[in-house]
Amino acid sequence: xxxxxxxxxxxxxxxxxxxxxxxxxxxxxxxxxxxxxxxxxxxxxxxxxxxxxxxxxxxxxxxxxxxxxxxxxxxxxxxxxxxxxxxxxxxxxxxxxxxxxxxxxxxxxxxxxxxxxxxxxxxxxxxxxxxxxxxxxxxxxxxxxxxxxxxxxxxxxxxxxxxxxxxxxxxxxxxxxxxxxxxxxxxxxxxxxxxxxxxxxxxxxxxxxxxxxxxxxxxxxxxxxxxxxxxxxxxxxxxxxxxxxxxxxxxxxxxxxxxxxxxxxxxxxxxxxxxxxxxxxxxxxxxxxxxxxxxxxxxxxxxxxxxxxxxxxxxxxxxxxxxxxxxxxxx
Ligand code: TXA
Ligand code: MG
Numbered sequence: 001x002x003x004x005x006x007x008x009x010x011x012x013x014x015x016x017x018x019x020x021x022x023x024x025x026x027x028x029x030x031x032x033x034x035x036x037x038x039x040x041x042x043x044x045x046x047x048x049x050x051x052x053x054x055x056x057x058x059x060x061x062x063x064x065x066x067x068x069x070x071x072x073x074x075x076x077x078x079x080x081x082x083x084x085x086x087x088x089x090x091x092x093x094x095x096x097x098x099x100x101x102x103x104x105x106x107x108x109x110x111x112x113x114x115x116x117x118x119x120x121x122x123x124x125x126x127x128x129x130x131x132x133x134x135x136x137x138x139x140x141x142x143x144x145x146x147x148x149x150x151x152x153x154x155x156x157x158x159x160x161x162x163x164x165x166x167x168x169x170x171x172x173x174x175x176x177x178x179x180x181x182x183x184x185x186x187x188x189x190x191x192x193x194x195x196x197x198x199x200x201x202x203x204x205x206x207x208x209x210x211x212x213x214x215x216x217x218x219x220x221x222x223x224x225x226x227x228x229x230x231x232x233x234x235x236x237x238x239x240x241x242x243x244x245x246x247x248x249x250x251x252x253x254x255x256x257x258x259x260x261x262x263x264x265x266x267x268x269x270x271x272x273x274x275x276x277x278x279x280x281x282x283x284x285x286x287x288x289x290x291x292x293x294x295x296x297x298x299x300x301x302x303x304x305x306x307x308x309x310x311x312x313x314x315x316x317x318x319x320x321x322x323x324x325x326x327x328x329x330x331x
Contacts, residue, residue, distance in 0.1 A: 003156045005148045005164050009120065012163045013127045016041075021048055021158075023137045023151045024124060025165025026116040028089045028173050028203050029144035029291070030151050031060065031134030032159070039101045042133050046103075048158045051140040056106040057133040058091050058174070059113050062125030069099045070111060070131065075179035077196060077213040084212050087117035089170050089203025093178025104133045114174055120165040136173060143237055143298070143326070146171050146291045171288035172318050175202035177209060177216055201318040203287075238326040239298035243305040245323045251306040261302035263293055263323075265310055272302045287315040290322065 003023070012022045016033065019041040024033045032049055034041035036059045046053055059070060064082065072095035081092060096111040105111050116122065125132065136144040137151045145151045148164035156162075176199040197219040198206055210216055244251050248262055248269055261273040266281040268274050275293035277286035297305045307323050310316040 001157060001160060003152055003159050003162045005152055005162045007120075007164050009124050009127065009163065012124055012161055015161050016124075016128060016132070019044075020160055021045055023145075023148070023155065023159060023162040024121055024132070024134065025118050025148070025163060025168065026060075026121045026134075027118045027168060028116075028170045029146055029168055030137040030148065030162075031121075031132070032137040032151075032155070033060070033132040033134040035128075036100065036104055036131045036133035038130075039103050042101060042103050045133065045135065048155060049135060049138070049140050051135060053103070054106050055135075055140075056108055056112065057104050057135050058176075059100065059104060059111055060121070060125060060132045060134055061113060061115050062122060062128075062131075064115075066131055067113065068097075070097045070113060071095055072097055075194065075196075078179070080212050081177075081209070082115075085204055085209070086115040087122065088115070089117070089172075089174040090114065090209070091174045091176040091200075091202075093176060093199065095179075110178060112176060112178075118165055118168075120163060124163065141236055141238060143239055143291050143294050144173060146288075150292070150295060167288070167292075169288060170203040170284075171290055171292075172315060172322065173200065173202045175204045175206065175209065175318070176200040180219060201321045203315070203318070205314050206317065207313075236325045236328075237322045238328070239294050239305060241298055241303070241305050243294075243307060243323070243327045245307045245309060245320075245327045248306050248308050255304050255306065259303040260306050261297040261300060261304070263290075263297060263305060263307040265308055267308075271306070273297065273300055283311065283314040283316045283319070286310065287319055290319055294326070 021044045034045045091112045091114040093110045093112045146168040148162045180197045181194040198216045257271045262269045262271040263275045277289045310319045
């Protein structure tokens with residue numbers, strides 16, 4: 001099979017109705033979509049991506065009313081979050097409704113839901129009478145795709161159609177927060193014990209979310225519990241080449257400027273290749289360019305990739321999160 005790259009929303013809808021897997025644009029990254037209610041189609045998503053079955057998928061919806069059949073009781077604050085950030089790059093992990101197949105959620109009793117803002121994703125979802133389960137459209141563990149061409153380069157022989165919506169405007173995956181129940185959170189005078197926790201920093205800065213629901217802590221890692229904390233696998237979002245994050249001048253001395261490719265915010269270095277994400281120093285622009293730049297550095301013949309720490313504000317935290325995970329040594 002070889003994918004067609006095209007802009008035909010009806011063709012994408014036809015294939016999805018027939019149980020096929022189709023790559024779709026969203027404002028964050030491209031997704032690998034299937035009918036969330038069709039278990040055979042969802043299984044194909046895991047296979048195409050070579051994703052382990054313990055890592056659950058996000059369900060994408062077009063309208064607020066789609067939520068009713070997908071989730072159980074909404075935790076406090078959920079309505080306010082949806083009103084503030086949907087459609088947009090925020091995934092909410094909510095109590096799962098019975099209609100959602102266990103395969104989608106890897107057997108968890110929660111489901112991740114997101115309403116994408118991309119006009120083509122919206123139009124496609126409006127045309128379908130089922131939601132779309134979709135992880136990022138990259139082979140498991142690799143950098144997420146932000147153009148149709150990125151998807152074709154890696155998965156082009158495994159899916160029939162890539163719906164082209166242009167380069168993704170956010171460029172980094174959605175922020176994921178979930179309502180977590182924990183023994184230590186249960187207080188006798190709250191009807192619904194628990195609190196919101198951050199599973200993955202992403203396209204909406206955590207500070208903006210905290211303006212709506214108050215402090216959103218990062219959960220403690222639990223050892224030997226599956227699934228590994230969502231979106232929290234240490235080695236992830238990774239290019240094939242070694243990537244080091246830190247003081248680039250020092251790293252260039254250590255690794256040699258003639259064999260290093262550098263990923264920086266706004267500064268050029270004396271290196272084999274520079275990817276400057278935002279010469280003007282704009283973190284939104286940097287996020288938009290991050291994954292394409294990582295792919296270019298992975299493709300040229302430098303031996304290592306060296307990256308700066310980005311400012312820990314706005315989308316800088318999500319960029320740093322991805323770079324640190326990309327730099328984590330694989331066993
Ligand atoms: O921006 C995005 O979120 C993109 C676009 C395509 O929507 N999707 C995306 O999906 O990044 P994926 O599968 O690459 O990452 C989703 C993360 C996974 O790490 C998964 O573990 C976590 O979401 N997740 C999904 N459902 C969950 C659940 N019920 N509980 C906890 N984590 C969940
Ligand atoms: Mg992913």
